[in-house]
Amino acid sequence: MRRRATTSLPRPGYVLIIAEKPKAARKIAGALGLKGFGRVYGVPYWYGYYRGEYVVVSSTAGHLFTLVTDRHSYPVFEYRWVPRWEGERGASFLKKFYSALKALARGAKAFVNACDYDIEGSVIGYLIIKELGDVRRAKRAKFSSLTPQELRKSFQSLMPLDWDMIESGLCRHELDWIWGINVSRAIMHMFRRVMSYRKPLSAGRVQSPALQQVINREIERRTHVPLPSYSVVAELVAPNGEVLKVDLAAGLRTREEARELMARIKAIGYAIVKNVVKKDERIAPNPPFNLPDLQQEASRIYGISPAEVLRLGEGLYLDGVISYPRTNSQKLPPTLDTDSILRSLGRLSQYSSFVPRAIGRRPVQGSKTDPAHPAIYPTGQLPKLPMPERKWRLYDLIVRRFIASFLDPVIVSTVNVDAAFDDVVCFKIKGRVVKSRGWLDIYPFTDIKETRVPLLSPGDELRLKSVKIKLQLSRAPKRYTKASLLRWMESVGIGTEATRAEIIETIVRRGYVEVKSGYLIPTELGFQVAFALSEFFSEITDVSLTRKFEEEVESVRLGRKRRADVVTEAKEFLEPRLNHVKELIDSRDRASLLRALKVVKDEVVPRCVICGRVSYGESLGLPLCVMHYIAAEKMCESYRRWREAEGISFGDFARRLLKMRSAGDYVREVAEYVVTHGLNISDK
């Protein structure tokens, strides 16, 4: 497109088309064949005639308006929309978009909201037209992708403003604001009064369930009581003399059971091969990245955090070397000229040998989709080198995943051997060898474990060389990393591609969790906030609040409910509870507040006999804090299994727990108390 840059505003009397971002505005202008180009306040616009109509296309950069209130207290249900650059820190870059659209709106005779066709896009465009233009002279462009055909089609049949969609979007904003601001203020009030804590605290529909998840996992780990199970493992000698290590049985409940099995196996002395099945398995390449997959892989392979992936990805996108990164799609656009992208990538020596194998083929596609954007792919425009190391690594990962998606599957030869010691025990021996490396050389980050097995045929004898019993202890689940927490958020459907990483940073910034060796560990403050929320606003700690919002917002979109009614319901639900909490805090009933925060150390009675925190309840006949209480209860529960498995006394069980590294620290502390005070649970 030839551009004639101008520094002044276009001649008035045009239809102003508003896109969600500058890149989209450029695509729309291209599709409509607009040749004129100019800038206002540095913001680009395009102009010209489309089907006889004089039009101007420009854009915002996401939300230009936000909700604010003038009230400083809570409950608060009065709010209004204001330009974001006025108040919000870090939003000053929006001022030029605001000024530009305001100036362009003055010369417009009509408006088109051409933001992404989703509820946020409807809100973004609507608020701009409402605040800076005139909604009575506005229409909506409806398109599902930014391809020229789709865009032209949408402008040939412009729709009236999509009021139900706008109302549902406004409703989502208001619900999140009402819940988030009010609950945040309530807990700040509480922590200020009770603990003299003065830093900002927060709660919200997405961040609070994420925090709760980290807390639950930590409680599980720290109150973990390992449970026993037994396996029988043996060394067998194949006819060719090779020694094989095999699990003959696993998951046995008692040591006695395992001993019996072992004795019978020893008496027989050899196993017979029953069946041998050889097969080739094909492992297809992964589809091109969407953002969650990229965040996961960058964290796994290079330890780059999800938020940094988003930041680096945005940089690569603005450099023009990759497509839009905030996407959930694993599919490439059907019209994409993949061959010319591949040819261009082939000019980089890292990739040149793979490109010929990829050209002329179709890529693997994933099942995930996105209403606004395709999967992340290299545009074929090559990056300026050198670039910072981590940025390069991310780019390289994206390119490799892209090229891999065109290549042959990895072929793995597998062998499955069934064998048995008479009718005493059947077992399997499995082997795997990579036969053809396929896409594995360009994307070598997948570890395909190889196990070799000697050549065996039915009827072969496997002589027993040795056999023993192995005690297996159940392990506590792993702590979350930023990447695995993000995965969890995605799996339960909270947050969006663009926000999840930043929301994880928020719970870190608040001091709710710390990052140690990549793992998220809740702080005392995090525990206290989570307990306070569960006590007074339990809904906000659960992902089901998002489900509820989605249902409400959807019913507004379908015109079945009015936004005002949904907002009123939320207000009527929250207001009495906020007032109740406020009264409790103002009543200075310190003891009940401390009990609600659960893990506070204070002079209040009764206290945990082990750690001095406020008591939560009695277990083993002792007043215990919530964590030692859970640990003690789990110990009593698990003792039944240990007695069945090993026939040991409660005292011996406690002594063994002290030595188990996989036992949670709260469990070991309770065990130590049990040992030193000679406690028993026979009376339970």
Added chain:
DNA sequence: GCAAGGTC
């Protein structure tokens, strides 16, 4: 100051 959601 506090949310979640867009995008630079």
